[in-house]
Amino acid sequence: MTNIKDLAKMAGVSVTTVSRVLNNHPYVSKEKRNAVLAAIKESNYEQNINAVHLSKGKTQMIGVVLPFSDHPYFALLLKGIAKQALENNYKLVLFQTDYMESRELEALQMLKQKQIDSLIICSRTCEWSVIQEYLSYGTIVLCEDTKGKEVSSTFVNQYKIFKEALAFLYKKGHQRIGYCIGRKTGPSSQLRANAYKEFLSEHQLPYCEEYIIDHCNYFEDAKIVMDHLLQMDNRPTALIVTSDQVAAGIVIYCQKQGIKIPEELAIIGYHNESIAKLMEISTMEIPLLEMGKNLFQQAISKEITKEEMFFRFIERTTV
Amino acid sequence: MTNIKDLAKMAGVSVTTVSRVLNNHPYVSKEKRNAVLAAIKESNYEQNINAVHLSKGKTQMIGVVLPFSDHPYFALLLKGIAKQALENNYKLVLFQTDYMESRELEALQMLKQKQIDSLIICSRTCEWSVIQEYLSYGTIVLCEDTKGKEVSSTFVNQYKIFKEALAFLYKKGHQRIGYCIGRKTGPSSQLRANAYKEFLSEHQLPYCEEYIIDHCNYFEDAKIVMDHLLQMDNRPTALIVTSDQVAAGIVIYCQKQGIKIPEELAIIGYHNESIAKLMEISTMEIPLLEMGKNLFQQAISKEITKEEMFFRFIERTTV
DNA sequence: TTGTATGCGTTATCAT
DNA sequence: ATGATAACGCATACAA
Numbered sequence A, B: 001m002t003n004i005k006d007l008a009k010m011a012g013v014s015v016t017t018v019s020r021v022l023n024n025h026p027y028v029s030k031e032k033r034n035a036v037l038a039a040i041k042e043s044n045y046e047q048n049i050n051a052v053h054l055s056k057g058k059t060q061m062i063g064v065v066l067p068f069s070d071h072p073y074f075a076l077l078l079k080g081i082a083k084q085a086l087e088n089n090y091k092l093v094l095f096q097t098d099y100m101e102s103r104e105l106e107a108l109q110m111l112k113q114k115q116i117d118s119l120i121i122c123s124r125t126c127e128w129s130v131i132q133e134y135l136s137y138g139t140i141v142l143c144e145d146t147k148g149k150e151v152s153s154t155f156v157n158q159y160k161i162f163k164e165a166l167a168f169l170y171k172k173g174h175q176r177i178g179y180c181i182g183r184k185t186g187p188s189s190q191l192r193a194n195a196y197k198e199f200l201s202e203h204q205l206p207y208c209e210e211y212i213i214d215h216c217n218y219f220e221d222a223k224i225v226m227d228h229l230l231q232m233d234n235r236p237t238a239l240i241v242t243s244d245q246v247a248a249g250i251v252i253y254c255q256k257q258g259i260k261i262p263e264e265l266a267i268i269g270y271h272n273e274s275i276a277k278l279m280e281i282s283t284m285e286i287p288l289l290e291m292g293k294n295l296f297q298q299a300i301s302k303e304i305t306k307e308e309m310f311f312r313f314i315e316r317t318t319v
Numbered sequence C: 001t002t003g004t005a006t007g008c009g010t011t012a013t014c015a016t
Numbered sequence D: 001a002t003g004a005t006a007a008c009g010c011a012t013a014c015a016a
Helices: A004-011 A015-022 A030-043 A049-056 A072-087 A101-112 A128-133 A158-171 A187-202 A221-230 A244-257 A274-279 A288-300 B004-011 B015-022 B030-043 B049-056 B072-087 B101-112 B128-132 B158-171 B187-202 B221-230 B244-257 B274-279 B288-300
Strands: A061-066 A091-096 A118-121 A139-142 A152-155 A177-180 A238-241 A266-271 A283-285 A306-308 A312-314 B061-066 B091-096 B118-121 B139-142 B152-155 B177-180 B238-241 B266-271 B283-285 B306-308 B312-314
Touching (some): A004 A015, A004 A030, A049 B049, A061 A072, A072 A288, A101 A118, A101 A128, A139 A288, A152 A288, A158 A266, A158 A283, A221 A244, A244 A266, A244 A274, A244 B274, A274 B244, B004 B015, B004 B030, B061 B101, B072 B091, B072 B266, B072 B288, B091 B101, B101 B118, B101 B128, B139 B288, B158 B177, B158 B187, B158 B266, B158 B283, B158 B312, B221 B244, B238 B244, B244 B274
Parallel strands (some): A061 A091, A061 A118, A118 A139, A139 A152, A266 A283, B061 B091, B061 B118, B118 B139, B152 B306, B177 B238, B238 B266
Antiparallel strands (some): A091 B091, A283 A312, B283 B312
């Protein structure tokens, strides 16, 4: 492996000069520049990027924390981030956490160790207080409403979305409304739970634990939902499902079981994933690609900003 | 930021000793070790990983090249890779190429620059000859049958899979068989095209350009397929679709259009994605998670190995 | 068991 | 415009 020193020798100049042409700095004569260029070509030279990183104290790499990459929500978010990273000449380091705190900590650790310049946490498991400790080591960006906190974030108003879905269903005459979520803990679910409880008390409806179904992430989780529903005495007439993928699964199951949608069970999905368009599932559209782009921009920006993205209810045939 | 030198001073030892306790080397007395540990705690010290990388010449990072992360095929592959990376304490750098050669070259470049120790190329765009040039800079792993070449690979026999799907359909009485692929170029499609042509000539069937539909990656691409199909005079009676996601889209479209499956159109999907189970789509199962794991292991292994994974036809209701 | 000295490959500072 | 040389922070061969 030839290095910058070798180049200097070959070209008959100093390492400084070599570094200058390598980094397109001014103040280097045409002759010397050409000499260096020739040496580079001849030696098949390549920068050792780790040395550059050490010297500069930056890596042009950004970490992305997400629970799993094979879920449309995160896959789309990631796609948006990746697109923007590419345009800005940054690399992405992926942390797939499965919602395990230890893995999120690893990512935070890498920020502290300077292996990544910033960290985008698409869905956090750690308490806010632990994330806070790492704020001084680099930019951290979250995908939730961070209110007065000292971090940038791009988010949608999960509370409002849920409220709107509930209101729509109520207006359609539904009184027994259930919902499916990915995990009970986590900031979004918290907001949804609040919205749900408020909705119930506003309309003096009873709270029914059974109506909340956890661990709904993939198509196949629809089976759990349906099994759960079918054994209930007084099952909900409508379901808010926080992922179109799961909503699609439920629709298909209902077809098999002969349960009419929306007459016997109304469904509102989330995100407006492509399956929702295809299957004509009513859904709360969330601009995931845009959010991904935004998250990335915030990751490389010096300023702390909070950007709320807009959602939109799309009425189709399942409600 | 306190560094190893500061620690040494604080603990009253040499940097070497500090380095030793940092790396859990033997030959350091309890007292000194404790002194160092205390200094670490007190100073809130953290290794600068870039310096470690430079010094060691390795980064414990592995690159992953794939066209897009929001496609079940690649998302699943990635999930398998990520799982294994985690267990082996490696980090993943993601290269989303959109099938653009320049982006694949960037990844190759990073290998050359030593930013990553190895590179896993899930789907390549570059010619083999250009990849070959980078072999000396680190381990490269491919996801295709690499025959006699000097690279490790984990793959399924795309030729055989396609042949088997065709044979099955033929046995069922189909003579006009079309197929949908993600892109016409690329190693897999080449093999499929060969299998297809051989199949046709074996059974003295006519080759019909129209029967091959390109750019089928997502649910929504099913629309293109159907539009294409519906305007044909003599459309195929069966379709091999190299992604269950697209297959699912086609099934749904057919339901809407009143086209009976499998009577009017038989369908064989690929991968046995979860949507295929749910919708009871016949499919060629491919162990993507396993392949991902395998790819990773090969990436960190010294030896060059080729591992063919087994596929399996799962007959359900669409054929 | 411990420490000294050197190397890793760059960039940045400061002369000239 | 050019070049010595000092960082950057750590690992390690070698010496003791």
